[in-house]
Amino acid sequence: MQYQTESWSCSYMPSSRGAIGGDPLEHIERLASENAVVIFSMSSCCMCHAVKRLFCGMGVNPTVYELDEDPKGKDMEKALMRLLGTSPAVPVVFIGGKLVGSMDRVMASHINGTLVPLLKEAGALWL
Amino acid sequence: MWVPIIHFNGIASPSHHHHLARGTQFPMACVHCGIDENSRNQTRFADLGELEQQPFHNHVDLSPSSMFSLKSNNITVASNITVASNNLHYNTLSSSIGCATDIVATTGAAAGGCLDTGQFMFQKGTTIGSSLGSGHIENWGESGIGDNSQQTDTSTDVDTDDKNQVNGVRRGAPIVTGSMEQSKIKTGDQKAGSESRSCKKESTEEESNVVSAYVQQLENSRLRLAQLEQELQRARQQGIFIATGVSGDIGHSVAGNGVLAFDLDYVHWVDEHQRLINDLRSAVNSSMGDNELRHLVDGVMAHYEEVFQLKSIGTKADVFHMLSGMWKTPVERCFMWLGGFRSSELLKVIGNHLEPLTDQQLMGICNLQQSSQQAEDALSQGMEALQQSLVDTLSASSLGPTSSGNVADYMGQMALAMGKLATLENFIHQADLLRQQTLQQMHRILTARQAARALLVINDYTSRLRALSSLWLARPRE
Numbered sequence: 001m002q003y004q005t006e007s008w009s010c011s012y013m014p015s016s017r018g019a020i021g022g023d024p025l026e027h028i029e030r031l032a033s034e035n036a037v038v039i040f041s042m043s044s045c046c047m048c049h050a051v052k053r054l055f056c057g058m059g060v061n062p063t064v065y066e067l068d069e070d071p072k073g074k075d076m077e078k079a080l081m082r083l084l085g086t087s088p089a090v091p092v093v094f095i096g097g098k099l100v101g102s103m104d105r106v107m108a109s110h111i112n113g114t115l116v117p118l119l120k121e122a123g124a125l126w127l
Numbered sequence: 128m129w130v131p132i133i134h135f136n137g138i139a140s141p142s143h144h145h146h147l148a149r150g151t152q153f154p155m156a157c158v159h160c161g162i163d164e165n166s167r168n169q170t171r172f173a174d175l176g177e178l179e180q181q182p183f184h185n186h187v188d189l190s191p192s193s194m195f196s197l198k199s200n201n202i203t204v205a206s207n208i209t210v211a212s213n214n215l216h217y218n219t220l221s222s223s224i225g226c227a228t229d230i231v232a233t234t235g236a237a238a239g240g241c242l243d244t245g246q247f248m249f250q251k252g253t254t255i256g257s258s259l260g261s262g263h264i265e266n267w268g269e270s271g272i273g274d275n276s277q278q279t280d281t282s283t284d285v286d287t288d289d290k291n292q293v294n295g296v297r298r299g300a301p302i303v304t305g306s307m308e309q310s311k312i313k314t315g316d317q318k319a320g321s322e323s324r325s326c327k328k329e330s331t332e333e334e335s336n337v338v339s340a341y342v343q344q345l346e347n348s349r350l351r352l353a354q355l356e357q358e359l360q361r362a363r364q365q366g367i368f369i370a371t372g373v374s375g376d377i378g379h380s381v382a383g384n385g386v387l388a389f390d391l392d393y394v395h396w397v398d399e400h401q402r403l404i405n406d407l408r409s410a411v412n413s414s415m416g417d418n419e420l421r422h423l424v425d426g427v428m429a430h431y432e433e434v435f436q437l438k439s440i441g442t443k444a445d446v447f448h449m450l451s452g453m454w455k456t457p458v459e460r461c462f463m464w465l466g467g468f469r470s471s472e473l474l475k476v477i478g479n480h481l482e483p484l485t486d487q488q489l490m491g492i493c494n495l496q497q498s499s500q501q502a503e504d505a506l507s508q509g510m511e512a513l514q515q516s517l518v519d520t521l522s523a524s525s526l527g528p529t530s531s532g533n534v535a536d537y538m539g540q541m542a543l544a545m546g547k548l549a550t551l552e553n554f555i556h557q558a559d560l561l562r563q564q565t566l567q568q569m570h571r572i573l574t575a576r577q578a579a580r581a582l583l584v585i586n587d588y589t590s591r592l593r594a595l596s597s598l599w600l601a602r603p604r605e
Contacts, residue, residue, distance in 0.1 A: 046516060046550055047557070050509025057501045103553075104560050110498045111564040112571075113491070 024072065024079040032094035035063040036124035040080060040092040042068045047103050048091040054106065058116075060124045062093075096122030385444025390454050392437050396430075403427050404586045411579050421575035427582050428570050435563045438467070439556065446552045456596035459589070465506060465558035470499040470565035476588050477581045481573065491572040499565050506561070510554055513547060520544045 032038045037055060041048035043066045055062045067073035067090060080089040084102060093100045095118050100106055109115040119125040407423050415423075442449050452460035462469070474496045484492065520543045570578055 044516070046509050046513040046547070047553055049512040050505045050554075050557075053508040054501060054505035057504055103557055107502050107557065107561055108564050110502060111495065111561065111568050113494055113498070113568070115498075116494075 024075040025083065027072065028076055028079060028083075029097075031065060032099075033097035036060075036096060036122040037062040037119070038094040039064045040076065040090055040094075041066055042077075042090050044068065045088065045090055047088075051091040051093065051103050051106060054110070058119070058125065060119060062124075095119060095124070385441065386448045389437060389441035389444065389448070393434070393441075393454050396434050396437060400427070400430055400434075401586075403430055404583065407579055408583055411576070411583065417575050420579055424570070424575050424578045424582065428566065428578075431566055432563070435559055438559050442466070442552055442555045442559070446555055449555055450551070456593045457599065458592045458596040462592070464503065465510065466555045467559060467562050469503060470562050471496060471503055473585060473588075474499060474565070474569070477569075477584045480580055480584045481577050484577075488572055488577075492569075495565065495568050495572065499561065502561050506554060506558055513550060513554070517544055517547050520547065 028040070037060055039048070039051060039062045041052065041064050052062065052064060067077050070076065077089045080092050081087055083099070084092065086102060091103060093106050100109065106115065109118070116125060403426055407427060410420055410423050438449065449466040452463045452466065455463060462472070474492070478492070481492065520540055523540055569581060573581060
């Protein structure tokens with residue numbers, strides 16, 4: 001069928017240290033637009049692990065930023081919390097530079113069939 | 128050990144709620160005055176639903192076919208259930224009333240079936256049996272067992288020689304008293320009351336001795352019941368989940384009111400769901416129009432939303448209870464995933480029953496199956512990571528005989544572990560969301576008729592799992 005099977009090994013690209021921007025939110029948005037699928041995560045967070053596995057299982061290679069390993073991580077975490085209005089701040093998923101949301105939104109869009117088209121549009125998934 | 132929860136169903140049919148306002152309709156026990164057994168007025172019944180269809184004789188026939196029967200084991204008592212005390216035996220009164228949580232029928236006549244304590248909840252002072260005449264059951268609602276007069280009268284008929292009479296086939300129909308909450312058995316006021324006491328007759332000296340002894344027993348039991356209810360209330364406030372078997376043990380899970388509330392709510396939900404499904408089934412079989420069918424299907428789907436609400440509340444109250452699945456039957460529990468059913472499994476179950484599907488529908492269902500499977504896998508892996516992480520945390524600092532016994536380390540470990548445990552709630556929540564969304568998407572893809580069929584198939588499947596549980600629990604063992 002049209003989905004990739006899980007035979008893809010999931011390797012995600014490590015965080016890139018971009019230019020030191022002032023506003024953490026801007027920084028986040030810039031990072032998000034650099035790649036098709038961007039996940040802000042923390043290495044100790046298990047839900048983040050689940051989200052990563054979800055994308056890998058679909059054959060997508062997401063770009064992951066571990067906020068606990070980033071010097072500006074704390075600020076970014078706070079900015080994300082403000083953005084989403086929830087705690088914990090992570091995981092947060094951007095596709096094609098646009099905010100998709102946390103695990104529940106990602107899952108909901110996968111189930112209702114809107115995630116795959118979004119991924120294809122962003123070039124993260126091929127037929 | 129699985130403790131079944133009290134069902135609020137009536138005996139054979141979906142739950143009814145009976146209101147005190149309809150007090151005059153309660154049937155009464157006729158503890159029968161031995162005079163003239165056949166001239167008693169026709170028995171009157173509460174519209175206890177199914178009881179209306181029971182053939183009923185003047186003398187309370189407590190054979191299994193009669194109005195109520197008692198489940199002799201494992202009734203879970205919830206705190207707000209008013210316990211009916213069953214005086215089916217004059218001579219085994221103490222045992223039958225003795226334990227608030229022990230509703231074992233000691234009479235041979237009332238065998239099998241389930242005590243519907245739900246019935247007794249709102250029938251204060253209900254006495255079951257044949258009435259002694261029409262219209263003499265006023266004041267039911269208020270007085271609890273204010274028909275103490277009736278008690279007395281009926282008890283005058285106790286024949287001291289005949290200790291084995293319990294089933295009312297003989298002259299005395301046993302009295303079943305309703306909630307003791309308002310029981311006011313007044314030993315003193317043994318008046319005839321407003322009831323037309325055509326069965327009132329002269330009582331012998333001997334009989335009146337028996338009467339007072341009986342009444343004394345009743346009074347003691349009433350007090351004991353009140354005490355037990357108080358204890359129950361207190362224990363409940365302390366968050367002890369009370370599960371009772373015949374022996375009346377107190378279970379050890381410290382769960383609190385939230386768990387109890389969820390369990391009860393869930394039972395109610397299941398009953399209501401079954402009712403809706405039955406309506407749907409008859410609609411499908413009766414070739415109802417599509418619009419009405421859609422209405423029914425929407426009703427079932429809306430009702431599904433309720434259970435997810437309940438689970439959300441229950442998860443916040445006690446995530447481990449949800450994970451344990453103790454609120455499900457054993458076989459269901461065995462196949463449970465993260466606190467509920469597996470969406471992908473359900474889709475497989477209905478898969479073959481949906482024809483004919485359009486190409487688009489077929490694709491939609493296949494995609495749904497695949498995406499739900501992927502989401503399940505992702506959450507499962509997340510859970511594994513959580514478990515691994517907990518293991519790592521708890522084994523971080525030195526364990527074993529060479530342990531340094533550093534308290535600060537230990538506390539730090541525990542704090543970390545607590546944080547990780549907290550994410551469990553999120554996982555259960557996501558799993559429930561997944562289930563909810565799968566159902567919603569299925570509803571979107573299918574036509575009303577297909578959706579109806581799918582819901583019926585799911586219900587059949589679940590019912591079979593439950594039936595399997597019952598069979599398994601009841602299997603003969605050496």
